[in-house]
Amino acid sequence: MQQRSIEAVVPAPQFTEGGGFIVHRPFPTVRLDQVDPFLLLDEMGPVVYGKGEAIGAPDHPHRGFETVTYLLEGGMQHRDSAGHAGQLRPGDVQWMTAGAGVVHSEMPSDAMLRDGGASHGFQIWVNLPRADKMTRPRYQEIPGERIPVWKSADGRVTAKVISGEVESTHALIQTHTPIVFLHLTLEPGASFTQPIEAGFNAFAFVFAGAMEAPGEARAVRPHAAVVYRHDGDSVALQAAPGAEQLQALLLAGRPIGEPVARYGPFVMNARHELEQAFEDYQAGRMGHIPADVTG
Ligand code: MN
Numbered sequence: 686m687q688q689r690s691i692e693a694v695v696p697a698p699q700f701t702e703g704g705g706f707i708v709h710r711p712f713p714t715v716r717l718d719q720v721d722p723f724l725l726l727d728e729m730g731p732v733v734y735g736k737g738e739a740i741g742a743p744d745h746p747h748r749g750f751e752t753v754t755y756l757l758e759g760g761m762q763h764r765d766s767a768g769h770a771g772q773l774r775p776g777d778v779q780w781m782t783a784g785a786g787v788v789h790s791e792m793p794s795d796a797m798l799r800d801g802g803a804s805h806g807f808q809i810w811v812n813l814p815r816a817d818k819m820t821r822p823r824y825q826e827i828p829g830e831r832i833p834v835w836k837s838a839d840g841r842v843t844a845k846v847i848s849g850e851v852e853s854t855h856a857l858i859q860t861h862t863p864i865v866f867l868h869l870t871l872e873p874g875a876s877f878t879q880p881i882e883a884g885f886n887a888f889a890f891v892f893a894g895a896m897e898a899p900g901e902a903r904a905v906r907p908h909a910a911v912v913y914r915h916d917g918d919s920v921a922l923q924a925a926p927g928a929e930q931l932q933a934l935l936l937a938g939r940p941i942g943e944p945v946a947r948y949g950p951f952v953m954n955a956r957h958e959l960e961q962a963f964e965d966y967q968a969g970r971m972g973h974i975p976a977d978v979t980g
Pocket of ligand 1: 752
């Protein structure tokens with residue numbers, strides 16, 4: 686297999702997002718708008734909240750794409766206008782297709798609100814093609830213990846297969862366009878190679894340890910995205926030697942290649958569709974979270 690070379694290493698410095706969240710966000714930023722079909726990557730935290738300090742995102746809408754939440758530490762509760770509710774624990778993944786429109790709340794768990802504690806996870810926005818933007822909302826939630834795990838023969842590489850597949854280990858999540866989403870853990874010095882289909886965009890996000898980066902002056906350390914060129918049929922990750930495990934997400938997908946019009950919680954193809962989304966939300970056409978929905 687021919688390894689893809691690195692196009693860019695994009696740092697994701699910590700900043701405080703509007704709602705008061707601490708995030709590392711490699712994109713969208715001035716430097717990198719998107720990695721089509723991925724519109725946004727937020728590493729939430731890592732942060733340790735004191736009692737009563739944990740914050741979340743109360744009722745807000747989305748239309749035109751999917752929000753994917755993968756939790757490493759802490760607890761979150763989700764409720765939405767389509768009647769879905771869930772409690773996310775460490776290791777769980779939630780894949781919500783907003784489609785035509787969903788109002789949801791993403792709040793810390795009651796225990797997290799009361800007691801505080803460590804919080805760490807990811808939210809990824811996956812775009813939908815024009816033909817699917819107004820699809821019916823869908824909610825998929827996979828508890829951590831059901832996420833398929835691939836291990837290398839020597840046991841030094843572990844891949845949690847959230848979407849797509851590694852060899853014959855297939856994910857449970859269903860996607861609208863083909864998406865590879867792996868959580869990789871490599872022992873120091875270990876390497877992992879994943880075939881990537883021709884034409885797919887691919888990037889890795891390093892959040893622990895250090896990754897050797899051929900062609901770069903130094904190893905890639907948290908928190909940074911490594912965006913690959915299209916000059917090969919695989920992506921290879923190599924953990925730097927030393928004492929630290931490398932942990933990274935590997936994401937790849939077929940670019941949608943359509944115009945992106947985005948504003949706040951809506952991602953459409955044209956400006957007038959954003960205006961329509963606001964109008965529909967304000968008129969209550971994306972619904973309301975039923976009072977009796979609990980996770
Ligand atoms: Mn949201």
